[in-house]
Amino acid sequence: MSAQKQLHLNLNFLNAGTFASAWRWPASTPSAFADVQYYVRTAQLAERGTFDSIFLADFPALSDRPDYRPFQSLEPTIVLATIAAATRHIGLIATASSTYNEPYNIARRFASLDHASGGRAGLNIVTTADPVSARNFGLKERLPHRIRYERAAEFADVVKALWDSWEDDALVGDKASARFVDTSRVHAIDHEGPHFSVAGPLNVPRPPQGRPVVVQAGGSDDGKDFAAAHADAVFSVAHSLPDAIDYARDLRARAAVYGRGPDDIRIFPGLVTVIGGTEAEARRREEELWELVPIEYGLGRLAGILQVDPASLDLDKPLPANLALPVDGMQTFFRGALTLAERGNLTVRQLIRAQGGGTGHRIIVGTPEQIADNIAEWFASGAVAGFNVMPDVIATGLEAFVDHVVPLLRRRGIFRESYEGTTLRDHLGLARPERRVPVAARPAPLRSAAR
Amino acid sequence: MSAQKQLHLNLNFLNAGTFASAWRWPASTPSAFADVQYYVRTAQLAERGTFDSIFLADFPALSDRPDYRPFQSLEPTIVLATIAAATRHIGLIATASSTYNEPYNIARRFASLDHASGGRAGLNIVTTADPVSARNFGLKERLPHRIRYERAAEFADVVKALWDSWEDDALVGDKASARFVDTSRVHAIDHEGPHFSVAGPLNVPRPPQGRPVVVQAGGSDDGKDFAAAHADAVFSVAHSLPDAIDYARDLRARAAVYGRGPDDIRIFPGLVTVIGGTEAEARRREEELWELVPIEYGLGRLAGILQVDPASLDLDKPLPANLALPVDGMQTFFRGALTLAERGNLTVRQLIRAQGGGTGHRIIVGTPEQIADNIAEWFASGAVAGFNVMPDVIATGLEAFVDHVVPLLRRRGIFRESYEGTTLRDHLGLARPERRVPVAARPAPLRSAAR
Incomplete structure (x- = not known):
């Protein structure tokens, strides 16, 4: 199996699963969202399915509607460190906010997770658009969209420079000569920018992957430019294959501006899966899950995406x-909802349902064969590296995917039978990055005096 | 065995062990300081010795002298989450800086660690005095001592309020009624202070311990007042039993001001152990360790504590x-060094050695019997709850303590044969705290109009 294929x-x-009603499913345990052993068992199941990675979204506030459903709760790097101890191969991607963290702390935490997991860490950088989080961090209002993305870009620069601050062979550890670290191979970064001043170096040796995998997940213009410059992988939204092809074309054009090739960024659209032994069974499962979503929850969630009053x-x-694109907030989900509604000529109720009670991602309902066919078709287009799989209900929906869809993908020769490498970069077919010498540390380039 | 006894x-x-030369010891592996499995094995060894807890110091910068010795590197909560997965009882205390973190992030991370470990987390709050760290967080100079401690006190208030923001029974999880959380039992904290504005609530249910154990480790007046107000345990410095008795009297008097009893704070002086089968063997071990510490390292470290030029x-x-007490920095270690030098009439070389090459804590060198005698004597004074054990070299020095000192302490009836509870608070004999209703959320007290 070649890397291309x-x-x-x-x-x-997402805790109990993607559907807002997943926690109400018979086999679900409501308290599992805060039980790290539930996360461990699920990661082990995904590892049995030779998934590249698991991903934890994050949000530094109590939001959505905790009265109706579970939410992202435990701090994700704590969860992933626990999972790392109980798995051997699967990649471990956590979300962190560039708006509400210091880059030194995040660079260090993810370098540490990369060491602790033997090179399996990924960092999904988000700018945390919502106003609720802002009030947990000393702000009355969220920062403007453009400022958040400016900060995020500088944040990513600093984090990468800190990961690069140690040369790979800086640790000497020679007992005889008493030389522990060769400090001539550990470098200050001396970053001075509009948002951050960070001297460095990091106090952690270079991570096993060189740099943990950087992920991005926002679909605004600023978000796509950030991904083009910094991301190794993106989690995107695509409700149709033409949408996915457009997105890939757009992202690759932006990446080219930064001198990056069309295969330098792995694109993963979200895919909500509802699997049944027959199509009718799958439809019935979707129907039952849908009936367990309180309509007022779905309505509130949709109103939040559209930034209108539910009434x-x-x-x-x-x-x-004439709904106006929010100047800030979840532009991707806004556009997705409008496109879905328009194409299907849907009522609000139908739209909520078409979004699985508010997930905002494409839903596929069918047999393992139908789902494997669809995955193979999208993959063959070259527009996607794969999928960000979002089981309707974790445990049962993921089990169905691992036990029934994965074998079909393997049979088609497009998905691994077993892990071939040890790091997340290995799984994704991404090279270990060279250390980048910070601009400030290079000899000044010769310039014409005539400027 | 009663709780009192x-x-x-x-x-x-401390990575390879307390001595700066520990990494050069024959059985030590230089790269272990960044190998999480080394931390796991060591924690399992301490758990075999029924230690209450392990503690990771921390420092968000590359400092001390990495050319000479290992340093605190991996982010400590990542390490402790990994250890939690591989141990069952031992408490897990990590250090976090109140100066370079947001209280929401720290409250959440330690609540998550408490959930992930089944109630074994502790938070050692430090203000991070050094100027090197400041430059990793946008500052040219560290903040003044008093400002750091003002911020730390407010930080602790916010963190505790966030831990208390959920009532214990707020999670309903009733599938039939679709009620997940009873949001009337989850409370905003609406904190507004000079350093922080934090709305809350936390997005993590109340930790198993109610609140993770709060630890403090600074010996300045501000540090002791902080401990008196907030700490469940303190890591102190005491070079003699009279010093320890003075410290306990002082701390308990300060705690009384906050309405806290003499047994509300567990006091743990540091104790560097060098153990041999005979006293001569222990002395030889100390001699050998000492000879492996480059003198220029010890001199630089002492000069750093005294804040003078090594030359x-x-x-x-x-x-x-006429050395002047630094207006900022490690006042405890400064005073300790001067006291040691004066009492013993020591040269600089002898002083460096008396400090184990710069640890700043009391060193005991002897047989298991001598060490157990000394521990029992201090413990009987009532001035200490126990010790913050600092093996000369981890692995061999800790093994000697676990296999030879612990059995003697057990035989004397002063140390547990096995764990009796499941949480760190259980081990320490500390009650699970009641939720404190924030002042702002209480009905306003009646006040005389005449002010």
Whole structure:
């Protein structure tokens, strides 16, 4: 199996599962969202399915609607460190906010996770758009979109420079000469920018992967430019294959501006899976899950994405005309909802349902064969590296994927039978990056005096 | 064994061991300082010795002298989460800086570690005095001592309020009624202070321990006041039993001001152990370890504590007269060094050695019997709850303590044969704290209008 033909699968591990009603499913345990052993068991199941990685979204506030459903709760690097101790291969991607963290702390935490896991860490950088989080960090209002992305880009620069601050062979550890570290091979970064001043070096040797895998997940113009410059992988939203092809073309064009090739960024659209032994069984499962989602939850969630008052939406009518793209917030999900509603001529109720009670990602409902066919078709287009798999219900939905979809993908020769490497970069077919010498540390380039 | 007679032992886990030369010891592996499996094995060894806890110091910068010795590197909560997965009882205490972190992030991370470990987490709050760290966090200079401690006190208030933001029974998880969390039992904290504005609530249910154990380790007046107000345990410095008795009296008087009793704070002086089968063997071991410490390292470290130029110190003469207590920095170690030098009439070289090449804590060199006698004597004074054990070399020195000192302490009836509870608070004999309702959330007290 060549690197080109290798499909990649990431598990988007949203506590009880993607559907807002997943926790109400018979086999689900409501308290599992805060039980690290539940995360361990699920990661082991994904590892049995030779997934490239698991991914934990994150949000530094109590939000969404905890009265209706579980939420991302335990700090994700704590969860992933626990999982690292109980797994051997699967990649471990956590989300961290560039708006509410210091880059030194994040560079260090993810370098540490990379060491602790033998090179399996990934960092999904988000700018945390919501106003609720802002109030946990000394702000009355969130920062403007552009400022957040400016900060994120500088944040990523600093984090990468810190990961690069140690040369790979700086640790000498020679007992005879009493030389522990060759400090001439450990470098200050002396970063001075509008948002951060960070001297460095990091106090952690260079991570096993050189740099943990950098992931990005926002679909705004600023988000795509950030991904083009910094990301090794993106989690995208695509409701149709033409959308996915457009997205890939756009992202690759932006990446080219930064001198990056079309295969330098792995693209993973979200895919919500509802699997049944027959199509009718799958439809029935979706129906049952849907009936367990309180309609007021779905309505509130949709209103949040559209940034309108829920009372302004009539469940049995189409969306109001002339909804304005939010100047800030979840632009990707906004566009996705409008596109879905328009294409299907949907009522608000139908739209909520088409979004799985508010996930915002494409839903596929069917047999393992149908799902494997669809995955293979998208993969063959070259627009996606694979999928960010979002099981309807974790445990049962993921088990069905691992036991029934994965074998079909293997049979088609597009998905690994077993892990071939040891690091997340190995799984993704990404090279270990060379150390980049910070611009400030290079000899000044010769310049014409005539400027 | 009654709670009163229970000695407590914490392992101060300084990478290769306390001596600067520990990494050069024959059985030591130089790269172990960044190998999480080394931390796991050591924690399992301490758990075999029924230690209450292990403790990881921390420092968000590359400092000390990495050319001469290992340093605290991997982010400690990542290490402790890994250890939690591989141990069952031992408490897990990590250091975090109140100066370079947001309280929401720290409250959440330690609540998560407490959930992940089944109630074994502790948080050692430090203000991070050094100027090197400041430059990794946007500052040219460290903040003044008093400002750091003001911030630390507010930080501790916010963190505790966040841990208390969920009532214990707020999670309903009733599938039939679709009620997940009873949001009337989850409370905003709406903290507004000079250093922080934090709305809350936390996005993590109340930790198993109610609150992770709060630890403090600074000996300045501000540090002791902070401990008196907030700490469940302190890591102190005491070079003699009278010093320990003075310290306990002082701390308990300060705690009384906050309405806290003499037994509300567990006091653990540091104790560097060098153990041999005979006293001569122990002395020889100390001699060998000492000879492996480059003198320029010890001199630099002492000069750092005294905040003087190393060139101003003559190895074969006493300390210069009239050294000024640093207005900022490690006042405890400064005072300790001066006291040691004065009492023993030591030269600079002898002082460096008396400090084990710069640890700053009391060293005991002897047989297991001598060490157990000394521990029992101090414990009987009532001035200490136990010791913050600092093995000369981890692995061999800790093995000697576990296999030879612990059995003697057990035979005397002052140390547990096995763990009796499951949480760190259980081990320490500390009650699970009641939720404190924030002042702002209480009805306003009636006040005389005449002010």
